[in-house]
Amino acid sequence: MSELIHRRPKSLNIVIWVFVLCWVVAAGFPFLWTMWGSFKVQGDFFSKADWTYAISGVRTQIETGGAFTGDGYFGAWVTKSFWTAALNTMIVVISVVVISLTLGTLGGYALARSGKKYAFYLLMLALVFRAMPHITLVSGYLLPFFEWNIWGHLPTAIIVMVAINQPFTLWMLHSFFLNIPKDLDESAMVDGCTRFQAFRRVIVPVMWPGVITTGLFSFLLAYNDFTVTATLLGQSSQTMVPKIASFLGTTQTEGNVMFAVAAVVSATAPLFILVMFFQRQIVSGLTAGAVKG
Amino acid sequence: MKNRTFFWFILPSLVTMMLFIALPIGSVFIQSLHIEHTTVLKEVKNCGPFGCKLEMQVDVDATSQLKKDRPLGKFNGFGTYKNRNHLAVSELSTAWTNSPTFGVFLSEAYNLPFYRALAFTLTYTFLVTPLVVMLGFCIALAVNSLPKRIKGPTIFVSLLPMIVTPLIGSLILFWMIDSEGILGASLQWIFEDPSLSLKASPTLTWAMLIVYGVWHSAPFAFIIFYAGLQTVPAETIEAAMIDGASRWERTRYVILPHLVPLIVFIALIQLMDNFRVFEPIVGFSAQASATSLSWIIFNDLAGGEGSFFGSAGATSVLTILGVAVLLIPVLFRTWRDFKGKVV
Structure with a gap:
């Protein structure tokens, strides 16, 4: 070329x-x-007079005495206790990733090695499940969850997100396991391992590239979710994204918009770092399904 | 693999999917057939200084008891589907007989909440999807011809709109496009119209949401096309060049046909994903001029006026039917690809 x-x-x-x-x-x-803009005051970032204020920081100079201010961050993280939301997000995301990958590797491995017709039908079923808009599923959960009194707790949101995540995880890991030669685990079984031992001792050590890539996408799904967390979690167990949405409801008072801006920037930072370190895996994960299939 | 072993391996995954995806679909349907209880009224004798009279009063105890006994509400059949907020059968038929032209009928239908949401959802889905495919293809062609050192950083920046949380991405654009933000102010300056506001006009709001949708999904198409471009056989291109094909002809008759399966893949995935458009409407606070099917379900559940499970259920079932239509080509394609192949 x-x-x-x-x-x-x-x-x-x-x-x-x-x-x-x-x-x-x-x-x-x-x-x-x-x-x-998150380091400026509202009068600069949303300037009524002149948008160049956002660059020069005229109002920020007048109101705080410096060209930059951390007021937005202080307001969001301390005053509005965004840190509890960040903590909740961390708990949710880590649990979702770990549980989805555990269930997904077992299931994906079985689907890749089965060779039976029903494995194919299960994959088709997973495809149908993947297409369901999340909000339609949530409207099925709400009433039973209210009745059983499990609404508003982190574990509920976690297990729901694990389930929503499963179809995608299964498909992705299934295609990764297809690339691991069959001989590897079959020869271990000839040597006397059971299927599970062969999986644990032979497959687990070589599966990590695929698992990491799939884990990245599980992470993104859990981290970026708004539908499930906004409807299944209450005030006390809110995660970051619904918390940011709730800042917007109270934007009338001066300065609150800047809390939301600061929170948005804080919530985007981890994603930046993720792309920086895992760009190759994200690209390969996106193309795995398309180019090969 | 033995059936027994397969069963134990797949069990945990299957159980979660059945409990939290298959069951809710069923329960949504059951909910949609029920409607909230009306309050129980009782007759009370109200005696004052001017004599006694009979009054109807809300029986609080009986109402809450009824709600507790039958939380689903009372059976309503397909009543919720037919009411004004959903398929609006009777409203539509009156509009049909009364409207002098088809255009009037359409605008009558557009005033009904369900059809309003459907109109936006379909417009969004069928405009964003082709635009994403086209823009993604152009970016992939352009990035592919860049020098190697610049490709990496370009891909990094390109990934950002896709990777960012949809709600956050739409907020970031919304703040810039606000009449007091950088883009909004620039537009006012360009058009010399200080009252220009993207939020105020329904058409501009739709356009804004569609621009957001393309911005958000173009990277996905770009990455897949970019990977596909690496697999275009060099010999075919060289052969075309020897035969005197111009650059445009090579792109049109060699590269594009090679990428057709990817175009189909991206289009199908995008159709399904765009059909559930929801977060941007919240992020752009666009509900006054644009609502989607997902948004009206959300509004029924968490709109602040209590939860209407029957109404949300009916819209959900209708949405699932829509998804099913979009899903048929996807299933067909997967079926064909896998048939004969060992899973």
């Missing part, structure tokens, strides 16, 4: 560069802007 690049006419090159530049700005600039 390298020779093709040299032959490209100059005008086309310019078009490509301008296009990529536009896309990169569209994709990245909003985050940069919001991060910058």
Whole structure:
């Protein structure tokens, strides 16, 4: 392909560069802007007078004496106790990832090694389940959960998210296990292992790349969820995303919007770090289902 | 693998899916056939200085007892489906007979909450999906021809809109597009109209939501097309070049046909995902001019006026029917791909 690049006419090159530049700005600039603005006061970030205030920080200078202020972060994390929401999110996300992967590896391994017709039907069923809008499922949970008094507790939201996550996890791990040669565990069974021992001693040590990739997507699903956490958790057990949504309900008072801005930036930071370190896995995970299947 | 072993391996996963996906679908249907209890009234004799009279009063004890005994509510058959907030059968038929033109009938139908949500959901689904495929394809072609050193960082930035929480992503755009934010203010300046506000106009709100949808999903299409571009056989392209195909012809007749299966894959996944559009409506506070099916279910459940399980259930069942229609081609494709192949 390298020779093709040299032959490209100059005008086309310019078009490509301008296009990529536009896309990169569209994709990245909003985050940069919001991060910058989160250190200003509301009068600057949402400036009635002149939007350039957000850059120069005129009101921030007047109100706080410096060009940057951490007031938004202080208000969100301390005054509005965003830290409890962050803690809840951490508990939920870690539990969802660990449980989904445990159930998913067992199930995905069985589906990859079964070779029977019903395994295929189960995969089709999982596909149907994956297509269900989450809110339709939630409207089925609410009434029973109220009746059984398990509404509003973290474990309830965790198990629900594990279940919603299962179809995707099963599909992904199933395709990863198909790539691990059958001979590996079958020869272990010839040597006298039971199926489970073969799985534990031979498959588990080599499955980690696939499990990590799948885990990333489970993490994203749990972390980014709004539907389940907003409807199944109460005030005391709120996670970050519904908490941010609840900030918006009280934006009338000056400065509260900046709490939401600061909280949004805080909640985006872990995702940035995740993409930075796991870009390769995310890309390979996205393409695993499409290019091979 | 033996059936027994298979069973034990799949059991935990299967149980969670059955309990929390299959059962709720059933329970949603049962809920949709019921409706909230009306309050129990009783007759009380109310005596004052001007004599006694009979009055109807709410019997609080009996009402709460009834709610406790039968939390589902009372059986309503398909009544909820037919009422004004859902399929609105009678409203539609009156509108049909009374409307002079089809356009009037459509605008009458658009005033009904369910059809209003359906209109937005379908518009969103069928506009965002092709736009995502097109934009993703263009980005993939462009990024693929960049020098190697720049590709990595470009992919990193490109992933951000997809990876970010949908609610947070829509909030970030919403704040910029606010009339006091950077984009909103710039638009006012460009059009020299200080009263221009994207929030005030329904059309602009729809456009804004669709732009958000494309922004959010384009990276997904881009990554998949980008991976697909790496598998285009170089010999075929070279052969086309020797035959005198121009750059455009090579893209149109070699690269594009090679990527058709990926286009189908992305389109099918996107149709299903866009049909459940919900978070951006909350993030953009757009409910005044745009609602979606998912949003009206959410509003029934947690809208602040109590929970209407029957109403939410009916909309959910109708939504699931919609999903089923979109799902048929997906199932068909998977079926065909896997048939004959050992699972």
